[in-house]
Amino acid sequence: MGLTNDDKFPTTPKPKYIPYSKANDSLTACANPIELDLAKEFAGKTVVITAVPGAFTPTCTEQHIPDYLKNLEKFKAKGVSKIVVLSANDPFVMAAWGKALGYKDEENYIVFATDPLAKISSELGDSYVADLSSAGFGVRTARYAALVVDGEISFLENEDSLGFTEISSAKNLLDRI
Amino acid sequence: MSLQVGDKFPSNIEFQHIPINVSEVENNNVLKCEIPTLLKLDKVFEKLADTETPNVLIVAVPGAFTPTCTENHIPPYLEHLSDLKAEKHIGAVIIIATNDAFVLNAWGKLLIKDAIKNVASIKEANGPSVYFASDVNGSFSKSFDLASDKGTGIRTSRYATVIDSKDKTVKYFGVEVERGVKFSGLDAVLGAKL
Incomplete structure (x- = not known):
């Protein structure tokens, strides 16, 4: 069994990320990672969390995150204060991926963050992590989406077999807000 | 047991990679992902x-897209591919890390594109083959005590080695003992007796 509606969304270990800044605009420029304080981000606000098995992998890169990037204004209009993309990749990889996907805004409305060793996702339940060690990819976050209102889960669902469907689509989340 | 000059390099070493063609990389989309395959060193x-x-x-x-690797370590190699070939008879350059093959492929394409901006001649198809490959779970590096887990997953040390494919002996080995690039950088390899 995992967490479900009205449970608190886990806030530790703190995800790490590198905020986008114009000074680090180049895809191969790097800055130092900082911690994302989820407890603070959640307080009194609506936050979207979505997780992917891997940066720069086909489904995540071609379908899942571009779908969110196309809908940023709609999320804002619905009162979502932040979108957090999680993966077990390190913060350097996540930051480069965010830039490669074309998100270059110092507002950092959508952040590309590391779920350290997929530990936050495993707190959600066994089906929110995927052990891809046999394929050489280690333990990854599954593909899932969550809506967190004032720290509590108001929607949480994972994809079967890591694919991208209606479940983790931007539209599904927007319809539930 | 670390790698040592004069040692026989082991057989059956495999990495995972997505092939990159230096002469075509300018036209490649960084976000285009392909399926990883095995890179068999033999x-x-x-x-x-x-x-x-x-x-x-x-x-x-230690990591793709990290500051030292991205800014100081790998670009000099890419910008001097023709020197590595002409002066050191290097026919293949293999960059490895414990990142997965997708990440390494994206990083490799970006670094090669940047290198071409500085040294356009490297895209002419006569340089050494270039691979960006995953040392999956650090298993190759670990077998030589060149990988460790400091709490964020297994990472390789920063090192360089040259192997003569004729007799499979190690002709150069250099590993960094502190931050920075000294024993594993371009200058060390160009200065090595091969």
């Missing part, structure tokens, strides 16, 4: 053993 050795450029350079970095 095949690389076999292909180069009877050529004028039998040396294989392996450079290991």
Whole structure:
């Protein structure tokens, strides 16, 4: 069994990320990672969390995150204060991926963050992590989406077999807000 | 047991990679993902053993897209591919890390594109083959005590080695003992007696 509606969304270990800044605009420029304080981000606000098995992998890169990037204004209009993309990749990889996907805004409305060793996702339940060690990819976050209102889960669902469907689509989340 | 000059390099070493063609990389979309395949080092050795450029350079970095690797370590190698070939008879350059093959492929394409901006001649198809490959779970590096887990997953040390594909002996090995690039960088390899 995992967490479900009205449970608190886990806030530790703190995800790490590198905020986008114009000074680090180049895809191969790097800055130092900082911690994302989820407890603070959640307080009194609506936050979207979505997780992917891997940066720069086909489904995540071609379908899942571009779908969110196309809908940023709609999320804002619905009162979502932040979108957090999680993966077990390190913060350097996540930051480069965010830039490669074309998100270059110092507002950092959508952040590309590391779920350290997929530990936050495993707190959600066994089906929110995927052990891809046999394929050489280690333990990854599954593909899932969550809506967190004032720290509590108001929607949480994972994809079967890591694919991208209606479940983790931007539209599904927007319809539930 | 670390790698040592004069040692026989092991057989059956495999990495995971997505092939990159330096001469075509300018036209490649960084976000275009393909399916990783195995890079069998024995095949690389076999292909180069009877050529004028039998040396294989392996450079290991702790992480793709991290500051030192991205800014100081790998770009000088990419910008001097023709020197590595002409002066050191290097026929293949293999950059490895414990990142997965997708990440390494994206990083490799970006670094090569940047290198071409500085040295346009490297895209002419006569340089050494270039691979960006995953040392999956650090298993190769770990077998030589060149990988460790400091709490964020297994990472390789920063090191470089050159292997002669004719007799599979290690002709150069250098590993960094502190931050920065000294024993594993371009200058160390260009200065090595191969």
